[in-house]
Amino acid sequence: MDDATRVKLAVYWHFAETGRGPAPEEVAGRVGLAPGDVLDAYRALAAQRLLVLGADGASIRMAPPFAGVPTRHVVEAGVNRYFANCAWDALGVPAALGRPGTIRSRCAHSGEPLRLAVGEDGPEPSAWLFHSLVPAARWWDDIVFT
Amino acid sequence: MLFFRSEEDVRAWCAALGSPPGPLVRMDQLWGLATTWYATRLQADARRPTPAEIPGIFAGLGLTGEFWDPRAPRAG
Numbered sequence: 001m002d003d004a005t006r007v008k009l010a011v012y013w014h015f016a017e018t019g020r021g022p023a024p025e026e027v028a029g030r031v032g033l034a035p036g037d038v039l040d041a042y043r044a045l046a047a048q049r050l051l052v053l054g055a056d057g058a059s060i061r062m063a064p065p066f067a068g069v070p071t072r073h074v075v076e077a078g079v080n081r082y083f084a085n086c087a088w089d090a091l092g093v094p095a096a097l098g099r100p101g102t103i104r105s106r107c108a109h110s111g112e113p114l115r116l117a118v119g120e121d122g123p124e125p126s127a128w129l130f131h132s133l134v135p136a137a138r139w140w141d142d143i144v145f146t
Numbered sequence: 147m148l149f150f151r152s153e154e155d156v157r158a159w160c161a162a163l164g165s166p167p168g169p170l171v172r173m174d175q176l177w178g179l180a181t182t183w184y185a186t187r188l189q190a191d192a193r194r195p196t197p198a199e200i201p202g203i204f205a206g207l208g209l210t211g212e213f214w215d216p217r218a219p220r221a222g
Binding site: 001005009012013016048049050064065073086087088089090091092093094095096097098105106107108109110112114116118122123125126127128129130131132133134135136137139 | 147148151156167168177179180183188214
């Protein structure tokens, strides 16, 4: 397994186990690399759209579906609480974890709270909708906005 | 990429922004997207769908048209 894959797994499993993103030093300790090598791997993973980095190049803004910063989309699963990047990623968190969860968000127009239980086979029946203003060809033009 | 409680809320929100509404996606369709993209994300051999694969994935969930094609011509 190459260094970038080891770093990717360390980052994603840190999110899965704790609900928050790791510092580069935590990843370095987990995979046995120097922090500078971890940052090199971060850049390679960002180029593959597996990470979105903060402006400092060391903090993790997104490890989709996990968000490294607070968002309006919260997922409760097991003992952990996760932030998701968007509505799609909110369902992506229980899908990635492979265990049930509860999504708490709100309607972007009315502000009405959403509480959506997601089992191993998918969400409970719901009339709520997902909507994106941005077509697929432009999603990565500004992925934070998307 | 946001949640809305109804189609009326989508239309009102888009009207306030001066943008035409995009396609509406049901929660069961969104689960299909979520599992396709993320169910293997914690595994060593996980990979993202390629641009060539994506339209077929969307079509399998009933999501068709240029909006869902990452290779579509880019306006503007």
